[in-house]
Amino acid sequence: MKYRTSAGPLLALAALAAALAGCSAHTDVSLTGNTPPQFSHLFVTTQDVWFNTSGTASPDDGGWQKFHFSSPSTVDLVADEGGSLGSIASGLNLLAGTYSQVRIIPIDPSSALTTSAQSAGALYNAEADYVDASGNTHQLPLELLNPDKGISIQTSLKAPIGTLGGSSSASGTSGVFGAIGSGDAGSNAGTNDATGGVTTAGTAGTTTSTSTSGTTTTASFAINIDGARDLVPFSFGASAAPAVLLSSHASAYDLANSAGIQGTLTLTNLTGYTSVSGLPDIQVSAEVLSADGTRHEVVLSTPVHADGTFLLYPLATSSSTPAYYDVVIHGGGIATIIIKNVQLTLGTSSTTLSTATTTNTSTSSTTPTLNTVSVGTLTPRAAATFTANVTPVTGSTLPADALIGFYQTLASSGEVPYLIESTPVDPFNQLLFNAQVLSAGTVDSGTYVASGDTITVVSAAPKQGAGKYVVAASAPNYTAGPLTPIVSAPATSSTSTTAPSPVSVSVPGLGLASGATTGSLLAQITPATAGKYDQGELLVSHDGTLAGWVALDAVLASGGTVSAIVPAGTSSSLYYVSVRVWSSRNPSGTLSRQWFPAAVDLRSATSGSVSLTID
Numbered sequence: 001m002k003y004r005t006s007a008g009p010l011l012a013l014a015a016l017a018a019a020l021a022g023c024s025a026h027t028d029v030s031l032t033g034n035t036p037p038q039f040s041h042l043f044v045t046t047q048d049v050w051f052n053t054s055g056t057a058s059p060d061d062g063g064w065q066k067f068h069f070s071s072p073s074t075v076d077l078v079a080d081e082g083g084s085l086g087s088i089a090s091g092l093n094l095l096a097g098t099y100s101q102v103r104i105i106p107i108d109p110s111s112a113l114t115t116s117a118q119s120a121g122a123l124y125n126a127e128a129d130y131v132d133a134s135g136n137t138h139q140l141p142l143e144l145l146n147p148d149k150g151i152s153i154q155t156s157l158k159a160p161i162g163t164l165g166g167s168s169s170a171s172g173t174s175g176v177f178g179a180i181g182s183g184d185a186g187s188n189a190g191t192n193d194a195t196g197g198v199t200t201a202g203t204a205g206t207t208t209s210t211s212t213s214g215t216t217t218t219a220s221f222a223i224n225i226d227g228a229r230d231l232v233p234f235s236f237g238a239s240a241a242p243a244v245l246l247s248s249h250a251s252a253y254d255l256a257n258s259a260g261i262q263g264t265l266t267l268t269n270l271t272g273y274t275s276v277s278g279l280p281d282i283q284v285s286a287e288v289l290s291a292d293g294t295r296h297e298v299v300l301s302t303p304v305h306a307d308g309t310f311l312l313y314p315l316a317t318s319s320s321t322p323a324y325y326d327v328v329i330h331g332g333g334i335a336t337i338i339i340k341n342v343q344l345t346l347g348t349s350s351t352t353l354s355t356a357t358t359t360n361t362s363t364s365s366t367t368p369t370l371n372t373v374s375v376g377t378l379t380p381r382a383a384a385t386f387t388a389n390v391t392p393v394t395g396s397t398l399p400a401d402a403l404i405g406f407y408q409t410l411a412s413s414g415e416v417p418y419l420i421e422s423t424p425v426d427p428f429n430q431l432l433f434n435a436q437v438l439s440a441g442t443v444d445s446g447t448y449v450a451s452g453d454t455i456t457v458v459s460a461a462p463k464q465g466a467g468k469y470v471v472a473a474s475a476p477n478y479t480a481g482p483l484t485p486i487v488s489a490p491a492t493s494s495t496s497t498t499a500p501s502p503v504s505v506s507v508p509g510l511g512l513a514s515g516a517t518t519g520s521l522l523a524q525i526t527p528a529t530a531g532k533y534d535q536g537e538l539l540v541s542h543d544g545t546l547a548g549w550v551a552l553d554a555v556l557a558s559g560g561t562v563s564a565i566v567p568a569g570t571s572s573s574l575y576y577v578s579v580r581v582w583s584s585r586n587p588s589g590t591l592s593r594q595w596f597p598a599a600v601d602l603r604s605a606t607s608g609s610v611s612l613t614i615d
Helices: 014-023 115-120
Strands: 026-032 039-052 065-076 085-095 097-106 129-130 136-145 151-159 211-213 215-227 229-235 241-246 251-254 260-267 282-289 297-303 308-318 323-329 337-344 348-352 369-380 383-393 403-408 418-424 435-440 443-447 458-460 466-473 486-488 501-506 516-525 533-544 545-551 561-570 574-582 590-595 607-614
Touching: 026 039, 026 297, 026 348, 039 085, 039 115, 039 136, 065 115, 065 348, 085 097, 085 215, 097 215, 129 574, 151 215, 151 251, 211 607, 215 297, 229 348, 251 308, 260 282, 260 323, 260 337, 282 308, 282 418, 297 308, 297 323, 308 369, 323 418, 348 403, 383 466, 403 435, 418 435, 486 501, 516 533, 533 561, 574 607
Parallel strands: 026 215, 136 241, 260 369, 337 443, 383 501, 516 607
Antiparallel strands: 026 085, 039 065, 039 097, 039 129, 065 085, 097 151, 129 136, 211 215, 215 251, 229 241, 260 308, 282 297, 282 323, 323 337, 348 369, 383 435, 403 418, 403 466, 443 458, 466 486, 516 561, 533 545, 533 574, 545 561, 574 590
16 A cells, blocks of 8 residues: 655644643543444544534644544444444543534554554454355455545534543543644644643543533543445456445434434344344334435434344434434335334433443443433334346436435325435446345334334335335435336246346436536546556545546556546535556456545636646
């Protein structure tokens, strides 16, 4: 791996930090997530966490409070889900205030293996282990987009006013004033290690609410990565070498204003509901109505454990205004269950998790006491399944970050389609890497009354018809796709002895959202060694999310210019670029990933350029 970046001078702000430390609060940051059942491990190693009061600040802007850890933390998101929180850091001296953006800086899989990743059993700092449809296990590096710029999450997190005291700890070293002074991100890069800022070293840990202990105020935040949306499996090269990309749409939660929804599924009478990994191929999603009111969208998802238990946590709510979520229980081999109007308020009940969590391999984790409500015990019905894949409409390419959703609408009057299944498109091949498994037949639905009460469910065909779904694509900075294409379970043949091929559905491309326009990013490519690579891709990303790409095959021999089409004119139209290049003779053995620090700003322009030398 060849990595190009720049570092600015260090700023010595320790005295100022000490003078103003009384305005800061101890802050704990955890990582949690959701992964599809075929994944056995998903390791993410973090070396920095940054905070900014501006939701649109770029990684190269000022205004950041940066915390660098001398001992990075590795979290396994297969273990840390469903209320189990893997600690990134604790005891950070974060200035009191409301933060609109948090950014984590992961360590790339090409970097030297950290102690925490090695202790967790990983081969790479970022790693995805999964079982394919043939039962083969893969242990692959999890490919990151411009990891030096990090993964950004727009949010609203409040660090309360407090004073330092009592016992506190941080996983590594930390400082509090990366935002102060005239330096930009380059000159602030070293303000939070042992040579500058306030240093507090100790053992990592997590708490789950804003609290006061003695003279120490603690705020607790959790970052959620939904692997069902953000893990993008794809193949490259003539040999179809497998790879997994993290294209992040992470969310962040203040645990003082979060609660959970738990329940249990009776699985003993079901067959055929497990995935190739042997775990239940069942997920539970909390959904809300989309901003345009045309469909429901997923806020949070979690897997169902082998014992049938599940917990959706954290979900945002407040003590003054309860939040309402619809719960969708879905997966291969079961009839979908939809529970409407589950109300969440703070202080309703508390539950300590134990059986609903798996063994944790991260540096530090907790199984906390939470505010939860229960949808009780539900008994899903068995259902036949079929698979579907997408075919783009001719001349209408899907965006690189497109998610393909399969929707069904309850038959009652006034109902809006629910997202039943979804999966990211393989951006390089314009199809689903794994055909989506869909449940055929009818849907069960009921309405939540109170925590723990029995929910009466009724079975009925969705408005589209039994075993039928409407299909639509969606992507940031694009309008949601039309809910018009319909996919149906194929007719079965009593004489057939082979599984039917996936049903193909044509999915129209997407139009740009209001305020966005078509932008062009030009890259002048110069190969350092002619003929070293003959295939590759230029990847264009924003804050850890893939926004566009273009093939490099034609310019790897002697150089040239390529152009990637991306949205322009929005606050998220600030892009960074990286490349994946390889030799067609041995794709996986010669793959090189290289990324570059220069930004291409299309926020107020429709075109921009960058010059890249590929080593």
